[in-house]
Amino acid sequence: MNVIEAIKTRRSIKGNFLDKPVEKEKIEQVIEAGLWAPSGQNQQPCRFIVVTDPELLAEIEAEMFRIGETVKKLLPIVGLFKKELSGEKGRRAVKSVRPHAFHGAPGLIIIGAMSDSSSTYRKDCSLAAQNMMLAAHELGLGTCCMGWITTIHKSKALTAKLDIPKGFEICQAITIGYYDTDKTPKTPQRKSVDEATTWFLKDEAGE
Numbered sequence: 001m002n003v004i005e006a007i008k009t010r011r012s013i014k015g016n017f018l019d020k021p022v023e024k025e026k027i028e029q030v031i032e033a034g035l036w037a038p039s040g041q042n043q044q045p046c047r048f049i050v051v052t053d054p055e056l057l058a059e060i061e062a063e064m065f066r067i068g069e070t071v072k073k074l075l076p077i078v079g080l081f082k083k084e085l086s087g088e089k090g091r092r093a094v095k096s097v098r099p100h101a102f103h104g105a106p107g108l109i110i111i112g113a114m115s116d117s118s119s120t121y122r123k124d125c126s127l128a129a130q131n132m133m134l135a136a137h138e139l140g141l142g143t144c145c146m147g148w149i150t151t152i153h154k155s156k157a158l159t160a161k162l163d164i165p166k167g168f169e170i171c172q173a174i175t176i177g178y179y180d181t182d183k184t185p186k187t188p189q190r191k192s193v194d195e196a197t198t199w200f201l202k203d204e205a206g207e
């Protein structure tokens with residue numbers, strides 16, 4: 001698979017995971033791909049927490065759901081303080097709150113950094129996440145970004161269980177697992193280059 005093909009054929013897998021554990025070596029390969037992502041000043045702030053323990057996965061899901069439901073109830077108030085949860089954006093965000101956020105995936109990789117580690121750690125984690133999803137795709141594994149994961153820092157019990165130190169920020173997470181490739185989701189539409197781009201081109205004649 002070449003890179004462009006991998007970019008275009010990777011899908012967010014939201015179900016149809018197989019009852020087949022992901023080998024530790026494959027997870028290591030995925031994390032290594034994350035570590036090869038660019039990072040500001042090559043500071044490499046990203047750290048990874050891998051969870052395949054079903055009980056712990058269920059506990060994280062339950063906590064995300066509990067926090068999501070609370071945010072849903074308090075949305076008009078939360079929206080006043082958190083720009084990203086105000087108005088329509090907030091209403092759309094809470095729509096994705098569901099009891100089984102991981103869609104049955106057998107694994108989760110949390111990606112984060114110490115907030116004092118670098119000035120670009122959030123961007124670095126996002127870049128790492130995309131590398132990881134592409135590498136997983138190449139390895140025949142399905143992934144999906146998990147937006148609400150950032151809420152779990154609110155749970156002292158869970159952060160203690162996950163060995164998350166004070167000052168560590170969860171930036172991203174991806175689910176991971178083998179899935180039924182015959183049931184790969186349909187390709188969602190993308191904007192055209194024209195729709196998304198403003199050009200300031202050098203004159204073709206070079207004048």
Ligand SMILES: Cc1cc2nc3c(=O)[nH]c(=O)nc-3n(C[C@H](O)[C@H](O)[C@H](O)COP(=O)(O)O)c2cc1C
Nearest residue numbers: 010011012013014096101144145146147148185188
């Ligand atoms: C930052 C971010 C957060 C996301 N959070 C969720 C989520 O919590 N649950 C979910 O099912 N999908 C989530 N997604 C996946 C998107 O729904 C998906 O990327 C989008 O619909 C495009 O589909 P594709 O990835 O298959 O091209 C998230 C994606 C991103 C980039």
